[in-house]
Amino acid sequence: MASWLQIPKNSPFSLANIPFGIISSTKASPRVPAIAIGEYALNLSAFASSSGFSQLPVIQPHLSVFSEPTLNAFAALGRPVHRQVREYLQAVFRADTPYPQVFKDNATLQKEALLPLSEVTNHVPMQIGDYTDFYAGLNHAYNVGVLFRGPENALQPNYTHLPVAYHSRASSVIVSGTPIHRPNGQILTNPAANPKIPTFSPCKKLDIELELAAFVSTPNGLGKPVPVNEAEDHIFGLVLMNDWSARDIQAWEYVPLGPFNAKNFATTITPWVVLIDALEPFRAPGLEPGDREALLPYLREKRAVNAFNIPLEVEITPKGSKSTIISKSNAQNLLYSFPQMLTHHTITGCNMNTGDLLGSGTISGKEPQTQGSILEQTNGKNPIKLSDGSERIFLEDGDRVVLRGSAGEEGSYVGFGDCEATILPALKLEF
Template sequence: MTVMIDETHDPARGSWVKGADGHGNFPVQNLPLGIFDAGDGERRPGVAIGDHVLDLRAASAAGLLPDNVAGVLAEASLNRLFALPADVRLALRHSLSALLSEPGHREAVTPLLHRAASCTLHLPFAIGDYTDFYVGIHHANNIGRQFRPDNPLLPNYKHVPIGYHGRASSIRPSGVPVVRPNGQRKPPDADAPTFGPSRRLDYELELGVWIGTGNALGEPIPIGRARDHVAGLSLLNDWSARDLQAWEYQPLGPFLAKNFQSTISPWVVTAEALAPFRIAQPPRPEGDPRPLPYLWDDADQREGALAIELEVRIATRAMREAGLASERLSIGPASNMYWTIAQIVAHHSSNGCDLNPGDLLGTGTISAPGDDGYGSLMEISRGGARPFVLSNGEERSFLEDGDEVLLSARARADRAVTIGFGPCRATILPAREA
């Protein structure tokens, strides 16, 4: 089902919930879904509206939502909800929009709202599988240039979306600290590897793509229908230990350097909410190969990218103790992706691999062409060769214990209300003895 712009996106639509209108992330035009508890330990589905969370399980029990979603809203994850047909999910969005915008519902809905500051957010899905792609071409060029100055991209990059299977068990929601990983590292001038804490810990600015309706084993998803299988997006920080990675990644690719933790923003900004922000995929540079037919769809090229602005900020321990604000490291558009989301979904399933509700696909690091849009410290510091200085005088090449990294995103378009993704943040803790 093609997602259309409708009355739920109307810029003139307001909400009776105090603070929702003009909210930087969660106006009524957004309505992202997640799993929360209100301090009682009971995990249930909710929707973010301004600085509040609407309890969807309670709203369903009160007869305020369609009957055909009552069973799935009793769950402690969104897997079954997003496995429902797209028209059922769209009907739920329309019901929520009406509940939160029409004043006549205020009396019934107000008791079901919780202050977001008093809630704990959890992983939105029971994640079965996690795959990380490498579709940020500027990041691929910047990293490749450090190792192969004359030929930064390997020959397959422009023919096939590159990816690898990651570790689903270590994905955590925003706010959960990251323990510095231990591992083997071998500097180029060393005779043998040593074991210990990573000295080159890095973040990676990515989008996380959540799968809704899956496909049967052996039945590829055609490129023209790939978007129908995408439930929504979150922010994703795929933390990387660059020194461990440099030693272990050949010949099979990332392992312990990547699987110790990934951080997501816990609210799922749905495919329906993103309809007004679809834009054309940037044209490929002249001379680049045309993708094979299974990866090409004219409609996807016309509207397969998204007008989302991505930002990374850092707050060191010293900055926080001094009461200083976090400092921007980079900002840039999500359209700096060489492959579209539909293309990576189609490619992932092209060999018959079955995708399931709640599977997570990472886009890979999204960087802009210039220094102000680099999506990792590996790029900003040129692999550690050019440390950068923060406004308080501290220097960084890679992350130090106590550093907090904050990712944020806003979807912006003419004649549309800006919507955001909410926080994706974590603080680095010291390594633990192995």
């Protein structure tokens, strides 16, 4: 698919993608829905109010969704509408567009609505109700389990029967580009001592977690589980996510109720929501342990191939220095699909709302330098060598971390763009 718009061949936002987000700029204020295409954002509020959607009857009664400061209203319209809007926008941007008068030949509207990405500010695209983080990255769960319990008991008995998850913190989900302060908290500097006495300290084991995450589109009601073969229609789309983790705070606090302060200070997501329909050509098998018992029927999908082939990478750039790709993974490294996660979440009757966020869990491969967290690579002691000669056991102040993921090939990438943040020193607190 060629476009009349100049789109760089390496752009994650090719005409095959059309991801949705929320932007602001002097020309798009205060916040408006947009799509990313090549090096531009298309302001959908301006586009809609200048009859940009005139050739798409289905959206006419709902044009107000493009004046909202979040994507929630658009997402709530449901997958058939998202699909038609995406396909219509692809048609508008195609070199052989059937609607040239709408935009290709409309210089005035182009000037108003097509904004260079470098000149817009991105925002968290949805009002998030609840954020749940799953643990579906089998290799990550195994690697971490080996570190804590040894290879014999690395995976808990429940792991291959249900997608393990915990509720996480929605308020501190932030958009790519927002710097984060190293958190303070209680850590155990001498775990072998008895009694165990914690100290108050900046986190010394700050880590990343490379994840995908799904936004919920249409709600199910309380008491209405979503059948697994209908669950994908409740998903609006995916983003890349960095679930920052303070490993030393986590180690001290997490028994018996799970991670809390170790994860609640920040979670970074990419600003552009990639629709499942855009990822459709990249369906590929997920992980499947050989000796697995049959899943209970409520988790069995008709579709056998339920992951996506999306190459992923993790890059670290020390302050003022050059970058190193420390890890390359792939979104196929998941044991459960997002439909399985959503169905398991609702099987008790739990209600999902538009804008709820489901994290996949850390996506690690099995080989060296394919892990989605630093802990797995270093075990807290074997440093990663960076290309500038420095070493990392965990993150240091000033480090800039970027996660990236793009499916497909040059000229037609379906990608997420950068999931980026720089680590600032811990706040100095006085008591």
